[in-house]
Amino acid sequence: MSQSTAAARTFLKMNGLFSTLTALPLLLAAGMVAPLLFADPAExxxxxxxxxxxxxxxxxxxxxxxSKYKYVSRVIVNDIVVLDALWVIGSIVLVVFFGRILTTDGVTVVVAVAVVVAVFATSQAIAAARIETPVPVADVTFRDGTLRASVTRTVRAPAEAVWEVMxxxxxxxxxxxxxxxxxxxxxxxxxxMRRCYGPNGENWExxxxxxxxxRAYGFRVHTEAENYPYPFAELLGRWSVEPHPAGAEFSIEITAVLKGNSLSRWLFAAFxxxxxxTILIDxxxxxxxxMERGAAATCDTTAASAVAEHC
Structure with a gap:
């Protein structure tokens, strides 16, 4: 699924770069740009x-x-398309109905920027239509200082085989x-008790x-330890499996109470x-x-044993 978002993420990044290049002259030399754009610039x-x-x-x-989000959704990309479309519409209104306040160069700049934005909007819309929804159903919410993340996935394997992997x-x-x-x-x-190690050697119990x-198990992370590396006051994980018509369905639920004040917790949750x-989907x-490989191997072994016994 991440490959299906590659084009959309590329266009989002290019759009971001163009927006930055458009913004820099406005921020750094607004006094010089104003006379170039407006026929009679106000103060x-x-x-x-x-x-x-x-x-x-x-x-x-x-x-x-x-653009860095591996599983950016079709809805989010289309929201950006709408914002780009509003820019284009606003540019058309400005030129058609208020063009007299612009210089000739000003009209050219407004139209040129709108054309580029329209290209990005169209490209992003086409790329968004190709985005596939991940098979795992993942959800992350933040409320009252608590981050809750969950993922559910059906699997073509019996619950017993799934449990052994879990x-x-x-x-x-x-x-x-x-x-x-x-x-x-x-x-x-x-x-x-188990000890987990992060990618940079950080670890916790x-x-x-x-x-x-x-059916299910859960772990409580020792966030109270002095060397605990993350900004969580509490962290709980729950793993479970249930039979499903396709074979089995397993779920992971993470509940994290964040440290810090309201602003720092909100910023952390946003990022x-x-x-x-992404971690849960992957x-x-x-x-x-x-799980499916293990179930297939078990079936092959069972079938081979049955054939041997028959012979």
Whole structure:
């Protein structure tokens, strides 16, 4: 699915670069640009151009951020298309109904920018239509200082086979992009302790606080430890599996209570949401592939044994 977003992310990045290049003269030389654009520039013209430049920089920042999101959605890209279309419409209105306030060069600049924006809008719309929805259903919300992330994935494997993959804790790091290693420290089932390692060597301990054999388990992260590396006051994870007509369906739910004041929590959540969603989607797909391979291997082994017994 990430390949289906490649074109859209490329156009978003190019749009962001063009917005930045358009904004820089307005921010850095508004006093010189105003007479070039307006036939009789008012005193507020330069200030207005600077304000427009700041808006374009903010827009460019949004575009760059979206272009880095591996699973940017069709809806989000189309929202950008709408904003670009509004710019084009506004430019047409300005030239057609208020063209007298512009110089000849001003009209040329407004039309040229609108044409480029229209090209981006069209390209983004075409690219958005090709975006495929990920198979895993992922959701990330933030409310009252708590971040909740979840993903659900159907898999063509029996629940028993899925469960065996889910409780292979060391192998969890093979499919979780935010982990490089998982070590079981002690125990098995409820009360089990494991240590998880991040991609840069940071590590933390977790204790199993929920265990329903064959169905669900959960871990509480020791966020109170002095060396805990992330800004979470509490962090809980829940993993579960249920039978499904396709085979089985597993779910992962993460609940994180953020540290800091309201502004810092909101900023962290804003930047963390797409990262959480990407990690969970990739994890669910990676896990599903492993589960289906394991189920297929088991079926092949069973079939071979049956043939051997028959012979």
């Amino acid at each position: 507020w013209a330069a200030m207005g151009l600077r304000g427009l430049g700041l808006g374009l920089i903010g827009f460019a920042g949004l575009l760059f951020a979206l 409780i292979d804790h060391p192998a969890y790091a093979d499919v979780a992009d935010n982990l490089s290693r998982v070590d079981v420290l002690s125990g098995d089932g409820l009360g089990m 977790e204790t199993c606080d929920l265990f329903e054999p064959g 963390a949401r797409p990262q959480f969603k 994890l669910a797909d990676g896990w599903a592939a492993r």
